[in-house]
Amino acid sequence: MIGRLDGAGSRPAGALDARAAPPAWLLVRGAHLLDPRTGLDGPGDLLLREGCVAELGAPGSLEAPPEAEELDAAGLHALPAFFDPHVHLRVPGREDEEDVESGTRAAAAGGFGGILAMPNTDPVVDTAPVLRSLRERARAQAHVPVGFLAAITRDQAGTELTEMADLADAGAIAFTDDGLPVRSAGVLRMALQYQRLAGLPLALHEEDPELSGAGAMHEGAVSAVLGVAGIPSISESTMVARDAALAGYEAGRVHVQHLSARESVEAVERAKAAGVAITAEATPHHLALVDEDVRTLDTARKMNPPLRAEADRRALIEGLRSGAIDCVATDHAPHAREEKEEPFELAPMGTIGLETAFAALHTELVLPGILSLGLLVERMTAGAELFSLPTPELRVGATASVCLFDLSASWTVGEQGYQSRSENSCFGGRRLTGAVRLTVAGGAVAWRAPALAAHPA
Amino acid sequence: MRHLISIADLERQDIERILERADSFAEVSGRSIKKVPVLRGRTVVNLFYESSTRTSSSFELAAKRLSADLLNVKTLGSAVDKGESLKDTVRTLSAYDPALVVIRSPWAGAAELVARWTPAAVVNAGDGKREHPTQALLDLYTLRQRVGALDGLKVWIVGDVLHSRVARSNVLAFGRMGCEVTVAGPPTLVPREIESLGCRVRASLDELADADVVYALRMQRERMEGAFVPSLREYAARYQIDGRRLRPHQILMHPGPVNRGVELSAEVIDSPQALIAQQVESGVVVRMAVLYELLASGGEEEATYGTGFTEEMPEPALAEVAGRPE
Numbered sequence: 017m018i019g020r021l022d023g024a025g026s027r028p029a030g031a032l033d034a035r036a037a038p039p040a041w042l043l044v045r046g047a048h049l050l051d052p053r054t055g056l057d058g059p060g061d062l063l064l065r066e067g068c069v070a071e072l073g074a075p076g077s078l079e080a081p082p083e084a085e086e087l088d089a090a091g092l093h094a095l096p097a098f099f100d101p102h103v104h105l106r107v108p109g110r111e112d113e114e115d116v117e118s119g120t121r122a123a124a125a126g127g128f129g130g131i132l133a134m135p136n137t138d139p140v141v142d143t144a145p146v147l148r149s150l151r152e153r154a155r156a157q158a159h160v161p162v163g164f165l166a167a168i169t170r171d172q173a174g175t176e177l178t179e180m181a182d183l184a185d186a187g188a189i190a191f192t193d194d195g196l197p198v199r200s201a202g203v204l205r206m207a208l209q210y211q212r213l214a215g216l217p218l219a220l221h222e223e224d225p226e227l228s229g230a231g232a233m234h235e236g237a238v239s240a241v242l243g244v245a246g247i248p249s250i251s252e253s254t255m256v257a258r259d260a261a262l263a264g265y266e267a268g269r270v271h272v273q274h275l276s277a278r279e280s281v282e283a284v285e286r287a288k289a290a291g292v293a294i295t296a297e298a299t300p301h302h303l304a305l306v307d308e309d310v311r312t313l314d315t316a317r318k319m320n321p322p323l324r325a326e327a328d329r330r331a332l333i334e335g336l337r338s339g340a341i342d343c344v345a346t347d348h349a350p351h352a353r354e355e356k357e358e359p360f361e362l363a364p365m366g367t368i369g370l371e372t373a374f375a376a377l378h379t380e381l382v383l384p385g386i387l388s389l390g391l392l393v394e395r396m397t398a399g400a401e402l403f404s405l406p407t408p409e410l411r412v413g414a415t416a417s418v419c420l421f422d423l424s425a426s427w428t429v430g431e432q433g434y435q436s437r438s439e440n441s442c443f444g445g446r447r448l449t450g451a452v453r454l455t456v457a458g459g460a461v462a463w464r465a466p467a468l469a470a471h472p473a
Numbered sequence: 474m475r476h477l478i479s480i481a482d483l484e485r486q487d488i489e490r491i492l493e494r495a496d497s498f499a500e501v502s503g504r505s506i507k508k509v510p511v512l513r514g515r516t517v518v519n520l521f522y523e524s525s526t527r528t529s530s531s532f533e534l535a536a537k538r539l540s541a542d543l544l545n546v547k548t549l550g551s552a553v554d555k556g557e558s559l560k561d562t563v564r565t566l567s568a569y570d571p572a573l574v575v576i577r578s579p580w581a582g583a584a585e586l587v588a589r590w591t592p593a594a595v596v597n598a599g600d601g602k603r604e605h606p607t608q609a610l611l612d613l614y615t616l617r618q619r620v621g622a623l624d625g626l627k628v629w630i631v632g633d634v635l636h637s638r639v640a641r642s643n644v645l646a647f648g649r650m651g652c653e654v655t656v657a658g659p660p661t662l663v664p665r666e667i668e669s670l671g672c673r674v675r676a677s678l679d680e681l682a683d684a685d686v687v688y689a690l691r692m693q694r695e696r697m698e699g700a701f702v703p704s705l706r707e708y709a710a711r712y713q714i715d716g717r718r719l720r721p722h723q724i725l726m727h728p729g730p731v732n733r734g735v736e737l738s739a740e741v742i743d744s745p746q747a748l749i750a751q752q753v754e755s756g757v758v759v760r761m762a763v764l765y766e767l768l769a770s771g772g773e774e775e776a777t778y779g780t781g782f783t784e785e786m787p788e789p790a791l792a793e794v795a796g797r798p799e
Contacts, residue, residue, distance in 0.1 A: 237666040239664070313582035361581060
């Protein structure tokens, strides 16, 4: 396990919160079972009993207990449900854009069995009472288990540390000022020192605000032509290098969020080679789209970090393949329609991503043969372990966290609307292949596609 | 052609057609009654989100000379001031059934958004730092009047390219007409990869003598405060077009308004090599041609300047105005 802090063991699944739901009793018959960690890769039956994986067997070999629903899953793939360590649920403060209920419903609809929510809300999650109130809400509303990160600095102002130890006791999963970098090296150094007390990773949004300036898209040929101020790749990579050096010096544990630039991948590789406890994530949009896709100034494709050049995208894919990038994270960032219906330079940054993450990468990377399905599934489930949470597995005895996919079904993004309360998808209108039929999260059925009718036993 | 958003949307033949039409309108502008009834009964909205004198007045004159009803919307003091979104403003103005909306905005892509939200034709009168296509067209028109064919001309665009929509439209426009374009300016004010527009990049004016046309850009004082250059003095020393740098065979252009003593010295502004006053003059006829192109050409050969012109306004005679290349 990469860079676990002293004393921080694997937490129980109870560290995440979800609403009470009846445990799943389900016999999934004849699906292609695929789990790169357990080595499963072939047709079989999967029995979920009382919310846990109870039995795995050859197709047609398992018997459904009387309580269990039997699903004919021939032609479908059963995968461990995905884990997204980077979601904006917008609660508290922007419930018009998303809330715990809608955001976790979108997660379930995308095949996610667990997510982590970012603290850049209004107010910021920087005290234990705010965190506790969110956890309480999740226990009432969340369709899939949710963990909450707390801020590194008070009000994300970048100057004073939050009560990290207190927040850790209240159940924070990690700390981040995501949305903003920790601009001051001195403050980040103190956070890395204090981290030893809290025992939790720091997740870092890497950006030098001076280099980003008023930039609204990747600095390159497209921004030059459009006359839109650019965000250079070095805005990210210099901060990755700085923070990796700080983490190495303080023996801290850092997770780099939403890598976008080739130079940043190289900086992470160097830090890993030097033994720094550093992990990294990349988003489906940075893995599938480039700055050329922004030429039309579609505000759904305005995000931070920005969509970069093709060479950057290739470096991210290579990093995902090699393991320099540990996991996929969506950076699901809902925004109100009226805010996205502004000129590009004025519109807020962010795209929703939970409902399209797997389908986009399956379509853009797996089907053309760039990445294997098994590796994609591994990287889409790897985020949990980075935060010392149990990895979803198709293993007897594990809490059921399973998704059923029809990998041949195509659909047009947005045509049937979104489960998210917002519609700012950078893949809107695209035809993707791979559709979720059913998601079991935290041992309970969290999502069922309308097409997959229930067959009570 | 439905909208004029970017020079990139125009083929060379489209540009030629607009310039030729502008020529025929120049003849109208020479008369004592400078009006033709081409757009009678049709409404043109001038929607300006930035202060502008020459662009908004020349669009206003162009619309009036084509007999359109004109609605000038300046954002100061309007509903926009009260927080109305661009979308709602455009929807509201569209309720007046305009035939065409001229939009000037500080934001790139605003014209496309307007085109999405109104059934009217849209002319981009400047969107952020991206494009100002009618400026480029009037520059081509002015230059062509002075030198004739533009093929093979070496054009240098000098100054603050980074913040200039004029530079972007003009690199594209001069390129379309067969010119060789070079942009030159302080490296802090020339964006990376601007070559992808189709130009060479130089950091100094050492090779400026090669140019046939020197197109100086306005150096905005606020850029000094942004520390893009250490001082106006050093900028002027390195990049000002003055009597030493401007060779006798070269033509000088500038989109205005000029900062005398910064990007241009007084002597070159007033020299016969400068086309600055002619550029302003061309603004009206070229914008008339653009309005005509979008609203009246209808794909047909220019048989008439509109249908409404009959009894009330017996002159000028249609045949006199229409279809005359020179």
